[in-house]
Structures are given as C-alpha cells and as structure tokens.
Amino acid sequence: MKRSASERKTFSTSREEYELLEEIGQGASATVYRAIYRPTNEVVAVKCLDLERCNSNLENIQKEAQIMSLMNHPNLVTSYCSFVVDRCLWVIMPFMAEGSCLHLMKYGYPDGLKESTIGYILKETLKALDYLHRHGHIHRDVKAGNILIDSDGMVKLADFGVSACMFDNGDRRRARNTFIGTPCWMAPEVMQQDSGYDFKADIWSFGITALELAHGHAPFSKFPPMKVLLMTLQNAPPGLDYDRDKKFSKSFKEMIGMCLVKDQKKRPTAEKLLKHSFFKKTKSPGPSVKKVLLDLPPLGDRVKIIQLKDAAQLASKELPSAEQEAMSQSEYKRSVSGWNFDVEDLKLQASLIPDDDDDITGAKDEDQTKRLAGEDVDASSSSSGFGRTTSFVGVDCREGTSGSETSTAECLNQISDFGDKEYVDGNGCSEAALQGLEKITQVCLKSQNNRNCRAPNGLLMPDREVTRSLSEKDVISKRCENNHQEITDKSRHTMRKVPSFNSQLMLPNQASANNLSAPSRFSGGSGDAVEDSSKVDLVQKKGRFSVTSENVDFVNDPSMKRSSSFGAFLLDSKQGLPVQSSKAAQNGSAPASLASSLQCLLKQTSALQDLIASSLNNLERGKAADGQTCSALQKGKPTPESQSSENVGDTSDGGRRQLLLSKISEFQSRMNDLTVVLTTENLMQMKKLRRPNDHGSPLFILSILSSRSEPSRRLACSASFSGMCVFNLLSSTRRNRILTSAVNAQFVNCLYEEQGSNLTLMDWFVDI
Ligand SMILES: Nc1ncnc2c1ncn2[C@@H]1O[C@H](COP(=O)(O)OP(=O)(O)OP(=O)(O)O)[C@@H](O)[C@H]1O
Numbered sequence: 001m002k003r004s005a006s007e008r009k010t011f012s013t014s015r016e017e018y019e020l021l022e023e024i025g026q027g028a029s030a031t032v033y034r035a036i037y038r039p040t041n042e043v044v045a046v047k048c049l050d051l052e053r054c055n056s057n058l059e060n061i062q063k064e065a066q067i068m069s070l071m072n073h074p075n076l077v078t079s080y081c082s083f084v085v086d087r088c089l090w091v092i093m094p095f096m097a098e099g100s101c102l103h104l105m106k107y108g109y110p111d112g113l114k115e116s117t118i119g120y121i122l123k124e125t126l127k128a129l130d131y132l133h134r135h136g137h138i139h140r141d142v143k144a145g146n147i148l149i150d151s152d153g154m155v156k157l158a159d160f161g162v163s164a165c166m167f168d169n170g171d172r173r174r175a176r177n178t179f180i181g182t183p184c185w186m187a188p189e190v191m192q193q194d195s196g197y198d199f200k201a202d203i204w205s206f207g208i209t210a211l212e213l214a215h216g217h218a219p220f221s222k223f224p225p226m227k228v229l230l231m232t233l234q235n236a237p238p239g240l241d242y243d244r245d246k247k248f249s250k251s252f253k254e255m256i257g258m259c260l261v262k263d264q265k266k267r268p269t270a271e272k273l274l275k276h277s278f279f280k281k282t283k284s285p286g287p288s289v290k291k292v293l294l295d296l297p298p299l300g301d302r303v304k305i306i307q308l309k310d311a312a313q314l315a316s317k318e319l320p321s322a323e324q325e326a327m328s329q330s331e332y333k334r335s336v337s338g339w340n341f342d343v344e345d346l347k348l349q350a351s352l353i354p355d356d357d358d359d360i361t362g363a364k365d366e367d368q369t370k371r372l373a374g375e376d377v378d379a380s381s382s383s384s385g386f387g388r389t390t391s392f393v394g395v396d397c398r399e400g401t402s403g404s405e406t407s408t409a410e411c412l413n414q415i416s417d418f419g420d421k422e423y424v425d426g427n428g429c430s431e432a433a434l435q436g437l438e439k440i441t442q443v444c445l446k447s448q449n450n451r452n453c454r455a456p457n458g459l460l461m462p463d464r465e466v467t468r469s470l471s472e473k474d475v476i477s478k479r480c481e482n483n484h485q486e487i488t489d490k491s492r493h494t495m496r497k498v499p500s501f502n503s504q505l506m507l508p509n510q511a512s513a514n515n516l517s518a519p520s521r522f523s524g525g526s527g528d529a530v531e532d533s534s535k536v537d538l539v540q541k542k543g544r545f546s547v548t549s550e551n552v553d554f555v556n557d558p559s560m561k562r563s564s565s566f567g568a569f570l571l572d573s574k575q576g577l578p579v580q581s582s583k584a585a586q587n588g589s590a591p592a593s594l595a596s597s598l599q600c601l602l603k604q605t606s607a608l609q610d611l612i613a614s615s616l617n618n619l620e621r622g623k624a625a626d627g628q629t630c631s632a633l634q635k636g637k638p639t640p641e642s643q644s645s646e647n648v649g650d651t652s653d654g655g656r657r658q659l660l661l662s663k664i665s666e667f668q669s670r671m672n673d674l675t676v677v678l679t680t681e682n683l684m685q686m687k688k689l690r691r692p693n694d695h696g697s698p699l700f701i702l703s704i705l706s707s708r709s710e711p712s713r714r715l716a717c718s719a720s721f722s723g724m725c726v727f728n729l730l731s732s733t734r735r736n737r738i739l740t741s742a743v744n745a746q747f748v749n750c751l752y753e754e755q756g757s758n759l760t761l762m763d764w765f766v767d768i
Contacts, residue, residue: 011081013082017037018038018046019035028053030049034300043097045093048085073131076131080092103299108292116282119252119281120155123274129202133270139205144212187204198264210252210255210256220232251277255278
C-alpha cells in the first residue's frame with residue numbers, strides 16, 4: 001500500500017508527546033482535539049474515545065484501530081497510531097483543517113451547498129467507499145459529519161473502522177446498544193436487523209448524505225429517532241423533489257434515487273455509482289470547494305461559534321422545546337454511531353408512537369417512482385388524491401423540506417391522536433377531543449414557528465371540565481385567546497362586511513393550501529355520521545370526512561331544517577352574550593369575540609347549572625324534611641293546613657323539578673352545540689377548503705360530522721365544488737334563506753370554488 005510522506009512517519013504512543021489544544025469536534029463517544037506532536041511540531045488531530053461509553057472491549061477496539069491504520073487511500077482519514085490513556089483510547093490522525101462538511105454547513109451554509117461543490121465532495125467520498133468495500137469493510141457511518149476537508153480542499157472520509165467496529169464486532173447479540181442518536185442515515189435493512197446487511201447499506205447512507213449536503217440537513221433529522229425509524233421503514237425513500245428542488249440537476253436527483261432504493265440488491269455498488277453521469281462532470285479538487293472554504297475562521301473558532309449559536313438558539317426558546325431541540329440537534333450531529341442496537345427496545349418505543357405517520361416528506365412508494373421518472377411529485381400531496389394529512393382542526397402543520405420545521409412530527413402525532421378519537425360524545429365534547437385540542441394548543445404554543453403550526457383559537461370546556469381548577473382553565477383559555485388573536489390579526493385585513501344573519505359564525509378568509517387534505521388516518525365518526533351521509537351518494541368515507549357526489553339541495557334537504565334550536569339559541573341568547581360580542585360581529589372581529597363569547601356563555605351555563613343543582617339539593621332537602629313532617633304528623637293528627645301545604649308542595653315541587661331538569665338538559669344541549677360550533681369554527685378559521693381537481697363529479701361534499709347521537713344535532717361542514725356557482729346565481733333573499741336555514745339546522749355549508757374565482761369560506765359568507 002502506498003503511503004504519503006507524512007503518513008509514513010512514525011508517531012509516539014506516549015501521551016506526553018502530544019499537547020492537546022482546542023476542541024474541534026465531538027461525537028457520540030469521542031471528543032476530538034487539535035494537538036501538537038511535540039517531537040516534530042506537527043499539528044495532528046487526537047480523537048479521545050471514551051471506552052466506558054463504548055460497548056466493546058479494548059482488544060477489539062485496538063484491533064480495529066490497527067486495521068484502520070493499515071488502510072491507505074487519499075480519501076480516507078487514516079490513523080497514525082492509537083494508545084490507551086486512562087479510560088480513553090487516543091487515536092492520532094492527520095488534522096483536517098477545514099473540519100467536517102457538517103461544520104461547514106452549520107457555519108455558513110445552513111440550506112445546503114451548491115451542486116458543483118456537492119458533486120466534488122460526494123465523488124471523493126465515493127472513491128473512499130469503493131476502496132473500503134473492495135477491502136471488505138463497511139463504513140457504517142457515512143454522513144456529512146464524517147466527511148472532512150483539509151486545507152487544500154481535499155475531501156476525506158473519516159471515522160471508518162473505529163466507530164463501526166467498536167459497536168459491532170460481528171456479534172451483535174453480544175453487544176447491543178441502547179438506541180442513541182438518530183437513525184437518519186441508516187438503511188432500512190439495518191433497521192430491520194433480520195435479514196442482515198452488507199456494504200450496500202453504505203450506499204444508502206451515501207444517498208442520505210447527498211440529501212444532507214443538498215438541504216443542509218438529513219431527511220427526518222429533526223424527528224425523534226423512533227419516528228425516523230418508522231418513516232424510513234414505512235415511507236417511500238426520501239429524495240430530491242423534481243418540483244421543489246429545481247436548482248439541482250436531473251442527474252443528481254437520479255443518482256440519489258439510485259442509492260435510496262429500499263431493496264439493497266437494487267442499489268449500485270460504489271464502483272458502478274462512480275460511473276454515473278453526475279460524477280463525470282465533477283473536477284478534483286473542486287474550485288467550488290475552495291471558494292466555499294475562503295475566509296473561513298480557524299476550525300477551533302468555527303466550532304466555538306457554532307456551539308455558541310446553538311446555545312443562543314436554545315436559550316431563546318421555552319425550556320421544553322429547547323430541550324427537545326437540544327436533543328434533536330445533538331442527535332442530528334451524532335447520528336447512530338453503531339448499527340447495533342436493541343431492536344426489541346426500539347419496537348417497544350415505536351409501539352408507543354401513534355400509528356399515524358402520514359409522512360411529511362417521505363412520499364409513498366409511487367411518489368418515489370414518479371420522482372425517478374421525472375414526474376412532478378408534490379411532497380405535500382398525498383397518493384390518496386386529497387393531499388397529505390398535514391392539517392386538522394385548527395392546526396396547520398406544513399412541511400417544507402424534510403425535517404425543517406420544528407415539532408411537525410409532534411403535531412402530526414397530536415393531530416392523529418385527536419383525529420383517531422371520538423370527537424363528540426353524547427354529552428358534548430369528549431374527553432379525548434378536549435385532550436386533543438389541548439394537546440394541539442400546547443404543541444403549537446411550544447412550536448416557535450407559528451407560521452407552520454397553529455393552534456386552535458378557543459377551547460370550550462364541557463360540563464365535566466368545569467371541575468378543572470379555575471387557574472388551569474384560565475391558562476388554557478388565555479393561551480387559546482393568544483393564538484386566536486394572532487390568527488385573527490393576520491386575517492383581519494382580508495375580512496369584509498359581515499352577513500346579517502347569525503353573524504357569530506363569521507369566518508375569516510384564512511387561506512392555506514391543502515388544509516383539508518387527506519384525512520385518511522382519521523378513524524372514528526359515528527354510525528350517525530355514516531347514516532347521515534348516506535343520504536347523498538357516499539363516494540368515500542374517511543373517518544369523519546365523507547365524500548359524496550350527489551347534488552344536495554341545501555334549501556329543501558330536510559336534514560338542513562331539522563333543528564332550529566341552535567339558530568334560535570344564538571338569537572335568544574344574545575342578551576346573555578356580552579355586548580362586545582354582537583358589536584364585534586358587526587365590525588368584523590367576530591372570530592375572537594366569538595371564542596370569548598362562547599367561553600363566557602360556558603361560564604354562565606356552568607353557573608346556572610350550579611344554581612340548578614343547588615336548587616335541586618334544596619328541593620331534596622325540603623322533600624326529606626316534608627317526609628319527616630309527614631311521619632311526625634302520621635303519629636298525630638294532620639292539620640288541614642299541613643295537609644294542604646303537602647299537596648301543593650307535591651304538585652309545585654314536581655313541576656319545578658321537571659322544569660329544572662328540562663332546563664338542565666337544555667343547557668347541556670346548548671353547551672354541546674356550542675362545543676361543536678366552536679370546534680368547527682376553529683377548523684374553518686384555519687382552512688381554505690380545497691380539493692384536487694375532480695373530473696366528473698360536479699358537486700363535491702365534504703362533511704365533517706360530529707358523532708352526535710341525535711341526527712338533529714349533527715353539525716356538518718359541507719364543501720361544494722360547483723355548488724358555489726349555482727349559489728351565486730340565486731337571488732340574495734334565496735341565498736340568505738339557504739344560509740340561515742343551514743345555520744339553523746346546525747349545518748355550516750362551506751361552498752368553495754377551486755378553479756378561477758379563489759373564493760374561500762369567508763368570501764362565501766360575506767358575499768351575500
Ligand atoms: N482528523 C480530524 N480533523 C479535524 N476534525 C476532525 C477530525 N476527526 C474528527 N473531527 C471532527 O470531530 C467531529 C467528531 O468526530 P467523530 O469522529 O467522533 O465524529 P462522529 O462520527 O460525529 O462521532 P460518532 O460517529 O462517534 O458519533 C467530526 O464531526 C469532525 O468535525
């Protein structure tokens with residue numbers, strides 16, 4: 001094997017010969033320092049591996065370190081020597097002055113590097129991989145953090161052998177690791193650990209590294225490890241999007257696509273990949289790399305700056321999310337150093353993750369095929385034709401590039417949690433639904449970037465929630481109001497005049513694409529919902545969402561007229577509403593005031609319930625007292641006075657009891673209505689209802705039916721595609737009638753037109 005002059009030099013294995021300088025990197029089990037080799041004054045890198053943090057014995061580690069020192073390739077960072085110092089193994093290596101590609105991106109290229117630079121880096125890395133594979137080695141840790149650049153712009157793959165062999169000595173059963181770091185770069189077959197893996201696993205990691213260099217982060221890098229695992233196994237492989245990643249060439253996309261094939265046998269060897277057209281055009285050493293390296297501060301300073309940046313970022317956030325981010329960041333930096341972990345442990349953890357996993361960027365398998373075929377694949381659109389489930393009930397969790405948005409997975413989990421549970425039970429808002437709302441609110445509050453994740457703007461407690469402590473309720477409602485305020489502020493400028501009918505249901509002109517997309521995971525929905533939606537031809541039922549194709553006469557449909565109680569209630573209870581609410585309804589700030597009005601109503605209702613309950617108690621006590629009086633009187637002679645009072649009491653108490661009981665049920669039903677309305681209102685505020693172009697079916701009804709037992713109390717949100725056109729042709733009186741009847745029937749009809757007119761929910765309501 002040929003060695004360069006400096007590599008042929010021998011290095012002492014005495015600790016005293018090395019002067020450790022600043023830290024230049026940190027891995028899962030090692031800290032790397034710049035150091036001076038005293039005898040020759042040469043700058044070297046010393047990797048101090050903490051043996052206590054490694055799941056392997058010293059003998060094995062040293063053996064591997066020796067093998068590593070025997071490897072010789074211009075694109076591999078070999079070790080000069082290694083020796084044990086206290087509880088650490090020191091590995092002496094050439095110092096790569098420009099540090100890792102990860103450091104480079106973190107310092108100056110957070111959104112990724114230019115294709116020409118990437119091409120050069122990848123080609124050099126691939127050469128190293130080809131060399132390793134031909135010598136029977138699997139690197140097992142290919143990632144930007146392990147691709148180092150020296151002062152001449154030479155690219156070298158580091159960390160081969162040591163970290164991999166340390167954790168996996170060929171006997172995985174003996175030394176299984178607890179799962180640490182993120183498995184973003186890990187091939188599916190490595191994750192599965194049943195059928196075994198070979199050097200093709202490095203090709204997968206190489207493909208992921210290509211994406212990492214292109215975007216500044218690996219796909220799924222901000223997701224929790226378990227989520228990454230599930231996404232990698234369940235979703236189609238990630239890749240460059242033909243639409244979104246327009247700046248990258250077709251050959252680059254194709255090359256990545258070849259690496260990221262789930263079937264390892266179908267992945268090319270490193271040797272074959274090197275012949276791909278993408279690598280033909282790259283030059284060594286890339287002038288673009290040199291350009292990138294210009295004006296960079298010394299590596300030690302850069303690392304410090306990056307650490308400070310990370311720390312400042314953490315400090316600026318709330319603690320919980322900061323912790324999460326810290327975890328995510330360190331996981332991102334580290335990845336999984338060894339592909340040897342306890343699968344059972346993982347499975348257990350994975351089983352705790354809700355089974356939603358509507359992928360964010362990882363498109364379904366067909367999408368990947370399309371990608372490779374050069375077809376447009378919208379990462380945010382679903383194979384179901386509805387778009388992905390990225391939003392529901394007031395939460396808009398959009399994902400741009402994979403892993404780029406904070407807490408999106410969390411949002412999805414919460415949303416699917418929410419979506420999978422019964423929404424409203426017979427008594428009003430179910431516990432699960434409320435928890436869902438609360439969770440979403442909290443998650444979204446945690447999220448630093450409200451642009452991508454919005455909370456619902458109000459939370460109505462059901463009667464059973466009234467038992468919560470007041471402070472807790474206040475906190476929740478405050479949070480909700482804050483969120484609501486933000487949303488309202490944003491949408492206020494687009495709001496127009498308010499319709500004259502029940503204006504509490506005024507909705508903002510909040511437009512966001514794909515908002516009502518692919519609720520494919522939402523299960524549940526009641527039998528009622530099915531029954532109700534069967535009135536029109538049911539095309540598709542996805543949880544509570546029912547897609548129908550038949551024209552619905554909003555005016556004549558009896559279901560629309562079934563109940564007038566809600567509309568009446570809103571009108572009746574106007575005296576009960578704070579004055580500001582009706583004013584707000586007129587001046588266009590209804591959504592915010594609606595939430596507070598409803599909160600206020602809820603409080604009033606609870607107070608009334610308390611009052612009724614105490615009256616009932618009094619009655620009971622009175623009755624008991626009457627009973628005592630009776631028995632006392634039975635012993636003696638009943639006076640005419642007592643007799644008559646007892647009779648009156650019987651009649652009036654019975655009447656009053658009936659009255660009070662009916663009041664209670666009335667209040668309960670009003671509360672239920674309000675709960676449903678508020679929730680729907682939250683939903684609608686967030687949504688611009690949209691669906692993909694549906695050839696053929698002129699009318700498209702999307703019904704969100706609450707799972708209420710009584711059909712008359714159902715609230716449906718129906719979206720009509722061409723119904724809007726028909727609606728516009730009607731006279732204003734007729735339109736008003738339709739709307740009023742719809743509201744009175746507890747139906748909020750959201751007709752929208754997708755093509756051309758850009759009408760949104762709000763437009764529809766205010767256009768009358
Ligand atoms: N020879 C070197 N010259 C310059 N910097 C280095 C050298 N070796 C490592 N580094 C830096 O130190 C960081 C950590 O090194 P290490 O090899 O432990 O990385 P790691 O692969 O991220 O860790 P692990 O895989 O064990 O989690 C690297 O990402 C790199 O930035």
